[in-house]
Amino acid sequence: MCFSGAIAPCRSGHGAIVATTLNFDWEVCSAAATFKNIPDVKFDQEMLELAGHIISTKSGHFRPEDCHDRYDAALLELVKAEMESRKPPETQGGTEG
Helix, strand or coil: CCCCCCCCCEEEECCEEEECCCCCHHHCCCHHHHHCCCCCCCCCHHHHHHHHHHHHHHCCCCCHHHCCCHHHHHHHHHHHHHHCCCCCCCCCCCCCC
16 A cells, blocks of 8 residues: 655755655555556657757746745734734635636
8 A cells, every 4th residue: 555645844955845755664665566557658759859848948946035925924914913903904805826
């Protein structure tokens, strides 16, 4: 039986975020068992070139300072409002993609 969903501590390594999943010995499966049902697919050379082009144009350096966690900011504001006994800020309906 394979299991995923264990704790995954993250660290910075070689310019990337590295996550390490911690598993018990009985949770670890061999690669052969994990991938045995995946068929051997032959891809068209044009599709491989297109995939390579997409990857190369979307690759870059990760800059955490450019990322804004809207959920974290909204939760922090909600907690601050509760601590200050004031009404929490109004939220916008719907979801953003």
